[in-house]
Amino acid sequence: MSRAHAAALAWGKTLLAIVAGLGATYGAALAATTGVPAEPAPAQGVELADVIVPPSGGARPAFAAEPMAAHADPVASYTLRASLDPKLHQVRGEGTIVWRNASRVPQREVWLHLYLNAFKNEKTNYMRQRARGFRGGGALVDYGWIRVSKLYARELETELWDKADKHTPGDPDDETDIRVPLPRAVEPGETITFDVAFVSDLPSVTLRTGFDDSFHMVAQWFPKLAKIEPDGRWAHFPFYRFSEFYADYGNYDVTIDAPEDFVVGATGRLDKETLKDGRVERRFVQEDVHDFAFTAWDHFREVTATTADGVALRCLYPPGFDRVATIELDAVRFGLEHFGAAYGKYPYGTVTIVHPPRGAGEAGGMEYPTLITTGGAWWTPETGARAIEGVTIHELGHQWFYGLVATNEHAYPFLDEGLNTYAEGESMEARWPGHSAVRLPGGFGVALPAGYRVAAAEVEHNDAVAQSAAGFASGGDYGSLVYSRTATILNTLAGVYGPDKVREAIGRYTRRYRFRHPGPEELLGVVRDTIGPDAELAMRVAVFERGWVDYTVAEVSSSRMATLGGVFGDPDKPSAAPVLDTYGYKGRVLVRRRGTLVFPVDIDLVMEDGSTKRVRWDGKGVTHEIDYEGERRLVAAVIDPEHHVLLDDDLLNNAQSERGGGPGSRVLERGIFGAELLLWLLAP
Structure with missing residues (x-):
């Protein structure tokens, strides 16, 4: 697969992420679910094909030794x-x-x-x-x-x-x-x-x-x-x-x-x-x-579990939401272990999960100490969207970011x-x-x-x-x-x-x-x-400071090296032109950084056979020039090919061919979406 094809695939994936990102929001998961199919009867036995499994144990990171208070100072x-x-x-x-x-x-x-x-x-x-x-x-x-x-x-x-x-x-x-x-x-x-x-x-x-x-x-x-x-x-x-x-x-x-x-x-x-x-x-x-x-309701169903560390988990949910409750419990079980390893062990003995009923979505998606509320329709897991898992993990994370580290919200x-x-x-x-x-x-x-x-x-x-x-x-x-x-x-x-x-x-x-x-x-x-x-x-x-950054390829040029011209040596007795070892190519790439943020980036120089040469720019300054010499023709340049700088304002100007063509401006972005998406889906 050529480098140009690879760049096109990357652009297609970015565009797909745009559409998916705009659609998969918590608001959709927590909105009132009027006009949806009726909730199913409570399941007699819950089966779940994609249960969250707690991560396997690994080496304890060095920063886990950071001193950590055992209790709060009560005020x-x-x-x-x-x-x-x-x-x-x-x-x-x-x-x-x-x-x-x-x-x-x-x-x-x-x-x-x-x-x-x-x-x-x-x-x-x-x-x-x-x-x-x-x-x-x-x-x-x-x-x-x-x-x-x-x-x-x-x-x-x-x-x-x-x-x-x-x-x-x-x-x-x-x-x-x-x-x-x-x-x-x-x-x-x-x-x-x-x-x-x-x-x-x-x-x-x-x-x-x-x-x-x-x-x-x-x-x-x-x-x-x-x-x-x-x-x-x-x-x-x-x-x-x-x-x-x-x-x-x-x-x-x-x-x-x-x-x-x-x-x-x-x-x-x-x-x-x-x-x-x-x-x-x-x-x-x-x-x-x-x-x-x-919370108090006379129609709550309840399911409980206990983690390996002895934290008592309790999920309160509406009738017909058995599978959702299982997903939420497993998400919390995974989250407690993952967040505990990353941000310090959860210090309390309980977590209560509340899934509000249909019509009470505004109560969902919220955190309180040892109690979180979730949300979403019973059929959400069938869509492929991980909204149930996401809102559960998000609200559980607040036990650290608001609960244990009590910043001024x-x-x-x-x-x-x-x-x-x-x-x-x-x-x-x-x-x-x-x-x-x-x-x-x-x-x-x-x-x-x-x-x-x-x-x-x-x-x-x-x-x-x-x-x-x-x-x-x-x-x-x-x-x-x-x-x-x-x-x-x-x-x-x-x-x-x-x-x-x-x-x-x-x-x-x-x-x-x-x-x-x-x-x-x-x-x-x-x-x-x-x-x-x-x-x-x-x-x-x-x-x-509303900091922003936009990296762009401004120019890509390449030409075959010819016999050297000019006067060599004494002008009165000029010598013959030096003989080149190879008749290759020389070129130039000009990249720009617009905005107020500075990040180092990789730049891939793409040759006509699809091979690449990677160079590093510290991102400082507003322009950076790269001189190229090689046996193969330089045909394109791609800034940040692995998309490390997610803050980059416009990913569509990160690549340009020698002829000056790029993937398009923001105005063209919507127009090329269909073709890029199809290419992404069909790519090997």
């Missing part, structure tokens, strides 16, 4: 009692919050997040942003709210709630970020116990929480203290459409009271279960976490969603190399990182990756920049500097900052120390 701990009324869709709660001033500064106030008030009416901060896309775009059938009736500080002997602000600072229409003044300063290290009582009225399912008929996903349901930083600042913010959460670690002890016919799943381990008067009280406890959520969402998307793709590729996104008939497939690359290229000039969730102009920008572009940046570093170096860097980062709250500089520092300053600079420019 905000909650002991709560929650009584669910499934007819009113309300939770009545009471209990205590034990808070320690972990900062260096005396505090005269605390901040409470009442995030369920985001769904109170059409004028809240969240509801005003509905048109911006992403999740939660549907109209609410039922609104939701949280009403606090008690916040008593024992050590201060004061009821605080009547003195609390009534709304979010500067926003009288929003009640999700509430300042509570204190009667005196709470000194650094001092502990306060708050007695609290509240009622939470759930909305119809939207953006991670709510109810649908008798199904309940109860999240963001209790008054939650904002995160206090070491310098005394409170990291408080209202509920934004794209923003997720940020909180201090603590210990949770939550008793959930629900009707006895309801199956309940929650954060943590089940400590005690008591049946009384047709209701069941279940006590769940968990140390070293920073949130708590639970509001200020820098790329630190959790972006790194987790990279981890998802890396783990999916480890399990299904080359077809981790889509498995096609005949052994063909699409790798998940290819889909990330396509989404990232569409928005690369729109905005910076490293910014607050509140700063993104649209859901498309948020999703593609935070998720896909961050993953593509890391995948490019892996292609250029080696996947083992990137795995080592992220592995050191997750171990070093376990149970801590690092920011971008901590991540960049680990990249610099592990991979090198060039990699750190490239990543910094890529995430903070």
Whole structure:
């Protein structure tokens, strides 16, 4: 097969990845499944032809010795009692919050997040942003709210709630970020116990929480203290459409009271279960976490398993989803081992998987400590798309990127969603190399990182990756920049500097900052120390400065060497022209680097017989000239033939023939797709 044919095949594969990447999104997996075939009856015996098998043991990587905290430093701990009324869709709660001033500064106030008030009416901060896309775009059938009736500080002997602000600072229409003044300063290290009582009225399912008929996903349901930083600042913010959460670690002890016919799943381990008067009280406890959520439904089916390390797995799912539940359990079993080896062993004793029923898709695709929600139709595995596996692995990965490394998801969402998307793709590729996104008939497939690359290229000039969730102009920008572009940046570093170096860097980062709250500089520092300053600079420019790069072949020329002409020696007594050993070819290749990112790249010089000569360019400078001499005619040049630089803006200008022809511009890309796809499918 000629080199030109090989280049055409590579372009065809890239185009196929574009289409597959745009189609295989989590949104499709989690969308409402109206108009689909009816769900099948529960299977009597589940058979699965493609069960995930845990990876075989290997040598322990050197970075696994990175020091790692065994426990969190508890700052905000909650002991709560929650009584669910499934007819009113309300939770009545009471209990205590034990808070320690972990900062260096005396505090005269605390901040409470009442995030369920985001769904109170059409004028809240969240509801005003509905048109911006992403999740939660549907109209609410039922609104939701949280009403606090008690916040008593024992050590201060004061009821605080009547003195609390009534709304979010500067926003009288929003009640999700509430300042509570204190009667005196709470000194650094001092502990306060708050007695609290509240009622939470759930909305119809939207953006991670709510109810649908008798199904309940109860999240963001209790008054939650904002995160206090070491310098005394409170990291408080209202509920934004794209923003997720940020909180201090603590210990949770939550008793959930629900009707006895309801199956309940929650954060943590089940400590005690008591049946009384047709209701069941279940006590769940968990140390070293920073949130708590639970679900309750009277139609859940349940399947359990235990990993080799003794982690109890529990999957709650709708009737007819037996095969899906098996896939999700096996995905979690694989993920715990893979992520544990890469990012530090999972420290908790349980994982609960919740697959919401049809009509409650907005509750899916979310993470909480020791509990994840998935999504998708029962028939999804039959399509060849690995959406079920992908969403399960993605949400499990958040046990590290958000759970164990508790970054500020509001200020820098790329630190959790972006790194987790990279981890998802890396783990999916480890399990299904080359077809981790889509498995096609005949052994063909699409790798998940290819889909990330396509989404990232569409928005690369729109905005910076490293910014607050509140700063993104649209859901498309948020999703593609935070998720896909961050993953593509890391995948490019892996292609250029080696996947083992990137795995080592992220592995050191997750171990070093376990149970801590690092920011971008901590991540960049680990990249610099592990991979090198060039990699750190490239990543910094890529995430903070809308960094981009486009390598292109500008010129390829080649001509046969002729008898040398000119005057040789003394002009008055010229000598004969030197005799050439061979009458070969000479040529020139000119390549360019456009943009602000710098990566070293390989360049293949292609001869007329299909043979190649590879040269290396450090990528520095805006142009690079390669002189060629050889026995065979130079007919083409290909930059980055193995596509290591996934951030390359336009892969279609990476090759050019001697006559100046390339695979086409972006305008021609759609036009040549059919031919390239056919060529890809028919190629040996």
